[in-house]
Amino acid sequence: MSVNLKGRSFLTLMDLSPAEIRHLLDLSHDLKAKKRAGHCGEALKGKNIVLLFEKTSTRTRCAFEVAVHDEGGHVTFLDPGSSQMGKKESMEDTAKVLGRFFDGIEYRGFDQGVVECLAEHSGVPVYNGLTDVDHPTQIIADLMTMEEHLHKPLRHSKVVFVGDVRNNMCYAWMYGCAKMGIDFVGYGPRSLIEGADQQALDRAGAEARRSGCTLTLTEDPGALKGADVLYSDIWASMGEEDLIPERAKLLAPFRVDERMLADTGNPDVLFMHCLPSFHDGNTQLAAQWLEQGVDIREVTDQVFRGPHSVVFDQAENRMHAIKAILVATL
Ligand code: CP
Ligand code: NVA
Numbered sequence: 427m428s429v430n431l432k433g434r435s436f437l438t439l440m441d442l443s444p445a446e447i448r449h450l451l452d453l454s455h456d457l458k459a460k461k462r463a464g465h466c467g468e469a470l471k472g473k474n475i476v477l478l479f480e481k482t483s484t485r486t487r488c489a490f491e492v493a494v495h496d497e498g499g500h501v502t503f504l505d506p507g508s509s510q511m512g513k514k515e516s517m518e519d520t521a522k523v524l525g526r527f528f529d530g531i532e533y534r535g536f537d538q539g540v541v542e543c544l545a546e547h548s549g550v551p552v553y554n555g556l557t558d559v560d561h562p563t564q565i566i567a568d569l570m571t572m573e574e575h576l577h578k579p580l581r582h583s584k585v586v587f588v589g590d591v592r593n594n595m596c597y598a599w600m601y602g603c604a605k606m607g608i609d610f611v612g613y614g615p616r617s618l619i620e621g622a623d624q625q626a627l628d629r630a631g632a633e634a635r636r637s638g639c640t641l642t643l644t645e646d647p648g649a650l651k652g653a654d655v656l657y658s659d660i661w662a663s664m665g666e667e668d669l670i671p672e673r674a675k676l677l678a679p680f681r682v683d684e685r686m687l688a689d690t691g692n693p694d695v696l697f698m699h700c701l702p703s704f705h706d707g708n709t710q711l712a713a714q715w716l717e718q719g720v721d722i723r724e725v726t727d728q729v730f731r732g733p734h735s736v737v738f739d740q741a742e743n744r745m746h747a748i749k750a751i752l753v754a755t756l
Contacts, residue, residue, distance in 0.1 A: 435545040474528045553755075586650055660703065
């Protein structure tokens, strides 16, 4: 079956078919091999992409910039302080203006409704660089990383996401696993499970039934058994900083450590993380909270730096995956 994503937006993996996701993964591997061999193309020559960031970023911003430059295109970066967006001009009007200048729009912010509005009104492909409820470009990079390290079909794999099971990364994983037939467990405390968005669970659940995989949210550590991947994320996402002390207390039993890796029963289990991560005292936030007796580390330094960890491969793959998404859609 031939796949054509030209002109399409990339707002959530729920909008893509498994064959389209497979196509993006194949293209990501291919572009990575080409770059490693010293070859970049001109697939984005003459293309202008605008990067809108209402939240901070290291990987996503740099991945878009390098990917576009590698393929001969140009980027413009706008943060909330340097445009009229939202304050003096509605998102609808902003979308209509940007669509006249640019060939594609990347957006990172809070409300998923904003990427949908940009896609509806700009007339050009829009890329979700993270919202409060999704992070789809991260999942393409992560599936790619799994394929590099697991050497077995994705549909024979099991991913356990540990921690805040109602955050953007957990939903993005639910969608990615449901589409690709990967057994998925969200392992976290009952209060957060109860706070998970029912509509998101229903949509992912219906897709999981179609692809024949399981999708479970649980506080039972027995669900770790047989995991191929233990995936962690910070305990309070961007915009939730006020919740840090309460989350640190709630999620302390879910800090990923050597023992949790052992509880999977899989000696080759991968530790994955979207980054940024609190795993030592070498960040301002972790150090400030530690002084007040609050430990916000979601993973031990031993696991983060240990042999199971593939976190920096994931980070590199953000660039190859985002390049594939841009090349396929533009
Ligand atoms: N993983 C990720 O999206 O990283 P940034 O917040 O640095 O973009
Ligand atoms: N859940 C995190 C992901 C960062 C890539 C956040 O939204 O801050």
